[in-house]
Amino acid sequence: MAGYKDGLAFRYLQATKYDRQKPLRDSLGHIPAPARFKVYPQAERVELTPPDVGQPADLWQCLARRRSERDTSPQPLTLQELSLLLWAAQGVTARAGGYLLRTAPSAGALYPFETYLYADRVEGLGKGIYHLEVGEFVLERLKDGDFNRHLTAGGLGQSALRRAAVVLIWTAVLLRCMVKYRERAVRYIAMDLGHVCQNVQLAATAMSLGSCPIGAFYDDDINRLIGVDGEEETVLYLATVGKLG
Template sequence: MFNPGARSLRGAGMEFMRGTELGAQPPSDQMLGRPPPPLEVPYTKAKTIIPLPAPEETVLPATDLLTAIEERESIRKYTSEPLTLPEIGFLLWCTQGVRRVVDKTFTLRTVPSAGARHAFETYLLVNRVEGVPPGLYRYLALEHRLAEESRDPGIARQVAAACLDQPHIPGSAVTFLWTAVADRMTWRYGERGYRYLHLDAGHVCQNLYLAALSVGCGVCAIGAFDDAAVNRILGIDGERQFLIYAATVGKKP
């Protein structure tokens, strides 16, 4: 029998599923006629902005989709070879690239998202990228640029520690860190939108796995992390915005 007061993990999961059933919540902000939240978290820090090469200007080896699907696997060990800026731009575009902004209300991107809400922000832990100093950056998807967040020399160690010291994080060329801005999704769907955030995370990471083959890279998705610690490193509150998924990327051995 379902017990909403149960403290077990199974109880918490069932409580979430019951609480987000259709018809179980009040009207969403969209239903109430409230304006939508911004399409992107504003960038206000007076630090480095790095333009990324346009996807159509990046020449990559042709990759058959069936081959990419057949060869998809998680790879945790990488060479010391750095990624290039065009390769990084390509992977960011494949995972969150904006194809069109519609009425300043929603975006059409290279991945699916419930109601085209696209609630994610992409942070990039850079260890080895040609022309980009190591540090933490955020992808400004609307402009296809990288914005510096931190050049703390210990940032890679901090992120690895927050992800339970998984060794492929400091060993990667880059680590993708996807955060969810909850009200971008709940504006339309209410509490049920939290379900869609987790579905969208799978779409994004699968695109990264498939796209990485074109640039000779391997990927390993990461779902194990100390939520409070990694949110603190990223400078987000853990409620309105929180880490939802991560993945390491590096050149295949």
């Protein structure tokens, strides 16, 4: 009888170990490189506020106070708060030889993911789905409408999603990482997004907002909502954010 060691999770980690005696080989052939980051040229753009308007915060306090908060309030976020959350997630902090280096580390500086969001309640921003264009730090408006119920249902009915003022949605763009790391890429994409989400949680804490990482959802429901194909690009991680109290 097959046991857990025969399952995908075990086999994947074993098969993608670096080993001096056994160089990793694969039969994947040529892997085409996608664009370094996505741009929706037809989308209406929303300017985000640069980060230097943030209030100073003590890193040690933020680390000590960070918690996953699911019971956020009906109050809206400000556009400035959203800007700071997005800058914490994927702000460009240096440019080096064509690479846009960000607030969070990424294996090979490949950033094999995209940041989308559902804005339910943000002052000055209509309800809808947006994409972060990292190069210019602007939001691209993809879809207008109230998708709260849709997103909550796609997230297994979790109340954190229903209550959130904003839900950040991260997709994996697998080939962007596979070009360099081949089969090992899946390890790195998950690690990369862990860093991104931690940055968001620390930024939320610094602004006394509540946030919660969300890994449980019906993938293709969320993929359809944001308009990605679920193969070349597929949702991997969400985070809710809202006001506390």
